[in-house]
Amino acid sequence: MKRFIFALLVLVVLASVQRPVLAEDDKLLQVCATLPDLGKLVEAVGGEHVEVTSFAKGSDDPHHLEAKPSFITELADADVLVLNGMELEEGWLPVLLRQCRNGWVQKGADGYIDASSVITPLDTPIGDIDRSQGDVHAAGNPHYLADPLNGLKVAELLRDRFAKLLPKHKEDFEDNFKTFKAELGKRLVGEKLAEKYDFTKLARLFEFNKLTKFLDQQGEASLLEGWLKDLQPNWGTKVVTDHKLWSYFSKRFGIEVCAELEPLPGAEPTSGHLKKVIEIVKEKGVKLILTVSYFNEKHAKFVSDRTDARQVRLAHLVGATDGDDDDYLDMVGYNVKQVVDALKK
Known part of the structure; x- marks a missing residue:
C-alpha cells in the first residue's frame, strides 16, 4: 500500500x-x-x-x-x-x-x-x-x-x-x-540552382572545391550566385583567428585556418606565441586575421602591423557589430561580405 x-x-x-x-x-x-x-x-x-x-x-x-x-x-x-x-x-x-x-x-x-x-x-x-x-x-x-x-x-x-x-x-x-x-538556398547559391538542386549538396561540393567542376559538367556554371559565387575565386584562402571560433565557417566556405592568436583556448596571447604566429603568417601567406568584438584587438594589431595580413572583424553572434547582422542569415551574409571585401583590398 x-x-x-x-x-x-x-x-x-x-x-x-x-x-x-x-x-x-x-x-x-x-x-x-x-x-x-x-x-x-x-x-x-x-x-x-x-x-x-x-x-x-x-x-x-x-x-x-x-x-x-x-x-x-x-x-x-x-x-x-x-x-x-x-x-x-x-x-x-x-x-x-x-x-x-x-x-x-x-x-x-x-x-x-x-x-x-x-x-x-x-x-x-x-x-x-x-x-x-x-x-x-x-x-x-x-x-x-x-x-x-x-x-x-x-x-x-x-x-x-x-x-x-x-x-x-x-x-x-x-x-x-x-x-x-528557400531563403538560405537563394543566398547560398542563387535562386535558380536552389530550385533545381539540393543546395546543401552543392555546398558540400564547394567545401571540397568540386562545385565548379560539377557545374561546368552540367553547363550551369553561369547560374551560380550568392555567397558561394562571391567566395569561389578565393577558395583556400589562409587566415588566422583570435579564438577557435571559425572552424565551422571556414570548413563550409573553403577557408584554411592556419593558427589562433590564443596559445590555448581561452588563454591570453603571449608575445612569444604571437611571434610564432607572425612566422606562420609570413611562411604560409596568410591574408586575413579574423577577429570578434569581445577579443582584445591589440593582439591582432600586433600581428597585422608586422605582416601583410589584414584584420577583419566578424559577427560571432547576431547583433555583434554595427553592420547588417540583425538576423541570422544577415549575420552569415555579413561575415561572408567582410571576408570577400577584405580580400579585394
Missing part, C-alpha cells in the same frame, strides 16, 4: 511539471534562447506562435555571461528553453536552471531543446582532458551556428519540436521552415 501511495505521489509531482501547452493550441509559446542566433531561428520557425527572450546580446562573450536574476524570472515562466549546448553555457546556465524551479525546461523535459543534438561536432578532443589544454570543450567546438547549414539543421529541429508542443499549428511551422530554407 505504501509503495502504491508513493508511486501515486510521484505521478502527481510529474504531472505538476507538465504545462498545458499541448491542450492550449492558441497560446503563444514563451521561449527562452541562450543566444540571439537561436532566438532569431526560433522567430523564423515559430512565427506568430512564439514570444522569444534571448539572454546573450550580440556583443557578449557567450562563454562568460552574467547569470542575471531577470533570466531566472524569464525561465520560471518559460514553456521552452533553446540552448546552444556543447558546454558553451556551462559556466552560467546550470545555476539559472536550478533556481528557476520550472520542470518544463529542465533537461529531458519536452520544453528543453539542446540545438547541438543535431550537429556533427568539429574539433572534438582526443584522449584525457585537463586544464593544461585550456578551455577545451569535451563535446566539440560549440560555435557551429557560424555555418548556415547547421542553422538549417537547428531550424528543422525547432520545427519538429514546436509541432509536438502545438500540433494545431504544425503546418505553420512547416511553412515557416520551408520559407527559411
Whole structure:
C-alpha cells in the first residue's frame, strides 16, 4: 500500500511539471534562447506562435555571461528553453536552471531543446582532458551556428519540436521552415540552382572545391550566385583567428585556418606565441586575421602591423557589430561580405 501511495505521489509531482501547452493550441509559446542566433531561428520557425527572450546580446562573450536574476524570472515562466549546448553555457546556465524551479525546461523535459543534438561536432578532443589544454570543450567546438547549414539543421529541429508542443499549428511551422530554407538556398547559391538542386549538396561540393567542376559538367556554371559565387575565386584562402571560433565557417566556405592568436583556448596571447604566429603568417601567406568584438584587438594589431595580413572583424553572434547582422542569415551574409571585401583590398 505504501509503495502504491508513493508511486501515486510521484505521478502527481510529474504531472505538476507538465504545462498545458499541448491542450492550449492558441497560446503563444514563451521561449527562452541562450543566444540571439537561436532566438532569431526560433522567430523564423515559430512565427506568430512564439514570444522569444534571448539572454546573450550580440556583443557578449557567450562563454562568460552574467547569470542575471531577470533570466531566472524569464525561465520560471518559460514553456521552452533553446540552448546552444556543447558546454558553451556551462559556466552560467546550470545555476539559472536550478533556481528557476520550472520542470518544463529542465533537461529531458519536452520544453528543453539542446540545438547541438543535431550537429556533427568539429574539433572534438582526443584522449584525457585537463586544464593544461585550456578551455577545451569535451563535446566539440560549440560555435557551429557560424555555418548556415547547421542553422538549417537547428531550424528543422525547432520545427519538429514546436509541432509536438502545438500540433494545431504544425503546418505553420512547416511553412515557416520551408520559407527559411528557400531563403538560405537563394543566398547560398542563387535562386535558380536552389530550385533545381539540393543546395546543401552543392555546398558540400564547394567545401571540397568540386562545385565548379560539377557545374561546368552540367553547363550551369553561369547560374551560380550568392555567397558561394562571391567566395569561389578565393577558395583556400589562409587566415588566422583570435579564438577557435571559425572552424565551422571556414570548413563550409573553403577557408584554411592556419593558427589562433590564443596559445590555448581561452588563454591570453603571449608575445612569444604571437611571434610564432607572425612566422606562420609570413611562411604560409596568410591574408586575413579574423577577429570578434569581445577579443582584445591589440593582439591582432600586433600581428597585422608586422605582416601583410589584414584584420577583419566578424559577427560571432547576431547583433555583434554595427553592420547588417540583425538576423541570422544577415549575420552569415555579413561575415561572408567582410571576408570577400577584405580580400579585394
